[in-house]
Amino acid sequence: MTTVSVIGAGPAGAYAGQLLAKAGYDVTIYEEHAAVGKPVACTGIVTKVLWELVRKKKEFMVNELDAVRIVAPNNNHVDIPLHEYVIDRAAFDNCLAAQAINAGAALQTLHRFIDAKNGAITFKHKGETITKKTDIVIGADGPTSNVAKSAGIYGSREFWIGLQVTVKKKWNPNIFLTYFGGICPGFFAWAVPENSQIARVGLAAQQQAKAHFDRFLLKLGGKILEQQPGPIPKFTGRELVEKDNVFLVGDAGGLVKATTGGGIITGILSSKILSECLQTGASYSKALWQLKKELHIHRLIRKTLNNFSEQDYNMLIDYMNTPGVKKILKENPREYPSRFLLKLLLKQPKFIRFAPRILW
Numbered sequence: 266m267t268t269v270s271v272i273g274a275g276p277a278g279a280y281a282g283q284l285l286a287k288a289g290y291d292v293t294i295y296e297e298h299a300a301v302g303k304p305v306a307c308t309g310i311v312t313k314v315l316w317e318l319v320r321k322k323k324e325f326m327v328n329e330l331d332a333v334r335i336v337a338p339n340n341n342h343v344d345i346p347l348h349e350y351v352i353d354r355a356a357f358d359n360c361l362a363a364q365a366i367n368a369g370a371a372l373q374t375l376h377r378f379i380d381a382k383n384g385a386i387t388f389k390h391k392g393e394t395i396t397k398k399t400d401i402v403i404g405a406d407g408p409t410s411n412v413a414k415s416a417g418i419y420g421s422r423e424f425w426i427g428l429q430v431t432v433k434k435k436w437n438p439n440i441f442l443t444y445f446g447g448i449c450p451g452f453f454a455w456a457v458p459e460n461s462q463i464a465r466v467g468l469a470a471q472q473q474a475k476a477h478f479d480r481f482l483l484k485l486g487g488k489i490l491e492q493q494p495g496p497i498p499k500f501t502g503r504e505l506v507e508k509d510n511v512f513l514v515g516d517a518g519g520l521v522k523a524t525t526g527g528g529i530i531t532g533i534l535s536s537k538i539l540s541e542c543l544q545t546g547a548s549y550s551k552a553l554w555q556l557k558k559e560l561h562i563h564r565l566i567r568k569t570l571n572n573f574s575e576q577d578y579n580m581l582i583d584y585m586n587t588p589g590v591k592k593i594l595k596e597n598p599r600e601y602p603s604r605f606l607l608k609l610l611l612k613q614p615k616f617i618r619f620a621p622r623i624l625w
């Protein structure tokens with residue numbers, strides 16, 4: 266039986282483990298922490314696309330949202346109706362890990378991957394160095410992947426620093442807030458309610474993240490409860506995701522949407538694609554093209570937004586405030602921008618005014 270060692274019990278690793286165990290592989294998932302899902306470094310907001318891959322379960326659902334409020338630098342805003350979900354990442358990760366175990370995979374916690382060579386992997390486990398034989402290694406070990414480093418395919422990575430806290434104050438539980446422009450240059454800031462009393466408040470930035478975050482927290486007010494920071498990989502399109510018997514999924518492969526920093530669904534999708542490729546013998550790098558096409562569009566949108574002035578953001582949010590634009594954004598999950606960008610342009614031709622920002 267082919268042995269598969271999955272490094273990392275996050276969503277991408279647990280999902281790959283589940284699919285491959287179901288397909289008859291001898292799968293072991295290795296996790297460096299004592300427990301799956303902790304520490305949390307995620308807002309846990311997902312679109313309905315997740316339910317095409319994972320069954321929606323009460324045990325990890327926290328909230329359902331009816332709209333996103335996009336706030337412009339001049340404080341004007343537009344509310345876009347949608348239906349999105351806030352999940353408890355620790356519970357979600359544990360649920361996926363349990364599904365992998367039910368499918369036949371083994372889970373080994375407190376195993377920190379060190380190196381893979383000559384068909385064997387080395388771990389640190391409770392102070393001891395241990396080595397195990399394996400046929401296939403799947404790096405699902407997050408943004409700073411040691412599996413990628415050990416295989417020599419880490420490349421030169423860049424990250425946004427994601428800073429997030431939970432904040433206690435009065436929130437509208439049905440709507441999440443996003444702030445664009447100078448409040449968070451190069452990305453955006455957010456407040457995603459868990460309920461009417463607690464929200465996950467954060468931002469990501471490449472530079473001076475802490476200073477921007479302190480200003481943002483001051484603006485919103487409230488009592489800070491828990492800190493949940495983490496790095497977010499910047500997708501470049503140049504990422505290598507395989508070498509010999511080593512494959513990277515999720516954040517380990519840099520497969521994250523540059524518009525939002527979201528990587529739960531893309532990570533799970535990459536695991537699904539890898540699982541199919543291992544079973545059919547198809548090339549994983551090639552099979553990723555469709556997912557990567559969408560990620561390239563996210564990257565182009567991010568680069569364009571990063572050329573926006575405050576005035577551009579004010580205009581953009583103004584232009585979005587039409588029933589036609591809102592309908593398109595409501596109906597089309599952001600995972601697949603190729604399916605709705607043109608529709609948006611046809612519905613709101615004024616968006617063409619931002620074309621120079623693409624080329625800039």
Ligand SMILES: Cc1cc2nc3c(=O)[nH]c(=O)nc-3n(C[C@H](O)[C@H](O)[C@H](O)COP(=O)(O)OP(=O)(O)OC[C@H]3O[C@@H](n4cnc5c(N)ncnc54)[C@H](O)[C@@H]3O)c2cc1C
Binds near residue numbers: 275379516527
């Ligand atoms: C502040 C913030 C907010 C975010 N909000 C969202 C959001 O709202 N929606 C969304 O879709 N995405 C969000 N993301 C991104 C999302 O969290 C990641 O894309 C997602 O967690 C990637 O899943 P993964 O399984 O690839 O990696 P991870 O979730 O990072 O899992 C990697 C696992 O590998 C383990 N590991 C690491 N190194 C080793 C090692 N050497 N040996 C063994 N195990 C190891 C880790 O302990 C971890 O369990 C956010 C990220 C941040 C930082």
